[in-house]
Amino acid sequence: MRAPTRQLSRPEFVGLCAFLFATVAFSVDAMLPALPEIAEVLSPGDPNQAQLVLTAFVFGMGLGTFVSGPLSDAFGRKAVITAGLALYMCAAAAAALANSLEWLLAARVLQGIGAAAPRIAVLAMVRDLYAGRRMAQLMSFVMMVFIIVPAMAPFVGSLIIDGFGWRGVFVAFVLFGLTGATWMNLRQPETLPRESRRPLRAGTLWMALKEVASNRLVVLYTTVLTVGFAQMFALLSSIQQIYDGAYGKAESFPAWFLLGGLISGVGTIGNASLVMRLGMRRIAVTAYAAQTLLTGVLILGEVTGVLSAVPPFWLFFAWSVSLFAMAGLTFGNLNALALEPTGHIAGLASSAVGAVSTVLAVAIAAPIGLMFDGTPLPLMWGVFVCSTIALGLMMWSRRLDPETRTPETVQAEAAE
Numbered sequence: 001m002r003a004p005t006r007q008l009s010r011p012e013f014v015g016l017c018a019f020l021f022a023t024v025a026f027s028v029d030a031m032l033p034a035l036p037e038i039a040e041v042l043s044p045g046d047p048n049q050a051q052l053v054l055t056a057f058v059f060g061m062g063l064g065t066f067v068s069g070p071l072s073d074a075f076g077r078k079a080v081i082t083a084g085l086a087l088y089m090c091a092a093a094a095a096a097l098a099n100s101l102e103w104l105l106a107a108r109v110l111q112g113i114g115a116a117a118p119r120i121a122v123l124a125m126v127r128d129l130y131a132g133r134r135m136a137q138l139m140s141f142v143m144m145v146f147i148i149v150p151a152m153a154p155f156v157g158s159l160i161i162d163g164f165g166w167r168g169v170f171v172a173f174v175l176f177g178l179t180g181a182t183w184m185n186l187r188q189p190e191t192l193p194r195e196s197r198r199p200l201r202a203g204t205l206w207m208a209l210k211e212v213a214s215n216r217l218v219v220l221y222t223t224v225l226t227v228g229f230a231q232m233f234a235l236l237s238s239i240q241q242i243y244d245g246a247y248g249k250a251e252s253f254p255a256w257f258l259l260g261g262l263i264s265g266v267g268t269i270g271n272a273s274l275v276m277r278l279g280m281r282r283i284a285v286t287a288y289a290a291q292t293l294l295t296g297v298l299i300l301g302e303v304t305g306v307l308s309a310v311p312p313f314w315l316f317f318a319w320s321v322s323l324f325a326m327a328g329l330t331f332g333n334l335n336a337l338a339l340e341p342t343g344h345i346a347g348l349a350s351s352a353v354g355a356v357s358t359v360l361a362v363a364i365a366a367p368i369g370l371m372f373d374g375t376p377l378p379l380m381w382g383v384f385v386c387s388t389i390a391l392g393l394m395m396w397s398r399r400l401d402p403e404t405r406t407p408e409t410v411q412a413e414a415a416e
Contacts, residue, residue, distance in 0.1 A: 004189050007129075014138065016188055017126060020081065020118040020180050022149035023088065024061060027115055027173060028054055029153035032240045033254055034166035041166075042101040048370055049101065051237045055366045056105040058233060060112025061119065062358035068120040069351025074200040076190050077121045077128070082181050084117020089177040096170035111173070116354070118180065123350045127339050128191035135336045151261020155254040198348075212352045217400055221338035222353045224284070224393050227386040228334065229361035230368075232327055235320065237369030238379050245374045246310045260317060264324030280333035281397060287329040288391040294322060295384040302377060309375040316376055323383065330390075 008016065031053055039050035064084070072080040088111055095107035130138050160168045212218055239257070244250035298319060301307035307315075338353045368382035 004187055006189065008188055010138075012187070016183055017122050019149075020122045020184065023085070023115050023118050023177065023180060025150035026153050026176055027057055027088075027111065028236055029150040029257075030157035030160075030169050030172065031057075032154045032236070032257070033158040034161055034169055035240050036244070036250065037161065037166045038101075038104070042098075042104060048241075048372065051241075051366075051369050052101075052105055053108055054237050055233070055362050055369070056108040057112040057115070058358060058365075059362050060109035061116045062112075062355050062362060063109070064113035064116025065120050065351050065355035065358055067351065068117045069124060069348045069354070070198075070200060072117075072121040072124055072192070073198045073348055076192050076194075076197065077125045078184060078188065078190050081118050081121045081184060084114045084121070085177040085181040086114070087111075087117075088114030089174045090114075092170045092173035092177070096167045114177075120350045120354050123335060123339065123354070125191045127350070135339075151258050151264075154257045158254040209348070209352060212349050217397065218338050218349070218353065220393055220397055220400065221334050222357050224390045224397075225331070225334050225338065225353065225357040226360045227364070227389045228327070228330055229357055230364035231383045231386040232323065233361055233365035234368035234379055234382050235323055237365060238372050238376075239320065241372050242316070242376050242379070245372075246376060247313050247316070249313070256317065260321045261324060264321050264328060280337050281394065284330045284333050284337075285391065285394045287326045288387050288394060291322060291326050291387040292384065292391050294319065295380055295387060299377070299380050299384055302380075309377055311376070319380075326387075 007013075035050040035053065036047075038053060039047040043049040068080060068084065091107050091111035091114055095104055095111065098104035098107055126135060126138060156172070157169050160172055164171070240250075240253055243253040243256065249256065298307065298311065298315070302309060302311065335353070339349055364382075364386070368378060371378040
């Protein structure tokens, strides 16, 4: 097969990147309707353990993220994405045959390791071609398309489960991975020329990692991504149980999730149009400030008795939509901000940022999800703490980033 040489049009490139990037979201969200059945079959004594099917995948993705970037810097973006999708599909097939929770979790970890390749190498591929606010704008378009996949995933997953059982979802993962790999290899040229590749040597990797870790802005934005991912993973781990246990809406959950995802997509559309004018940081600060305020008001209402421990469904639905919208307004911008100083090592930087933020986010999100007590309150507390930390760090970034430093800030730093 002859390799493509002509760069894709921007709409097709956005569509391809969004599809590959959505491998992770589809692999998580399509499982949500399957959790009750998995719990009944594989962990009947402790239904909460079914949540580990989600966190095991995310944990594996975090592990895979450590190596996906350096490998893509050494061998090219397309080769690494293709290999990762191959592992992803093999692990999905193994998960479909699982007869114990332990087997299923092991297969999900391997599936997550494979899914890390498209997640990280796609970011590096975008960074090969774009930079700064233009990269953030393109990532916003990618996220706008990408948001449709996780929004539809539970609905699609429920249809598959109705027809083929929960194991059929893993067959769908195989087909999804095969579609992405075929599309990319038939249409997308390699974005990293051979002369720009970095050999996979321990010394080279160590020096590049030191460069990433020594950049205060990269570390700061990675920390913000960590707490941002943590509250989203906690929401995804708990949301099906909340719909079922708190509101008795297990059967209609996929439809509500689809509606919420489509509504929240407006946030991503807004970011794509505003980021060139307002900048990435200002949008992220505003989003986290709004989330902190909204969640704090809801918690205060529950603590004071104005609201019950289980708030009205419409209120919880609106709040969950705001979380998804916040993700659309922040994640693309934060990735662009973190990778902006490291374009010459985009693959390794993507790995470092993605791995640290994902693994630590799972460590934060898993306990929040497992604290589910039949009400949304533990989740709301987790979101409030994470959003508050993210807001504080984004405010601090104004002092560190040369793009926003004022003459007064420069004088204050010189005085110190």
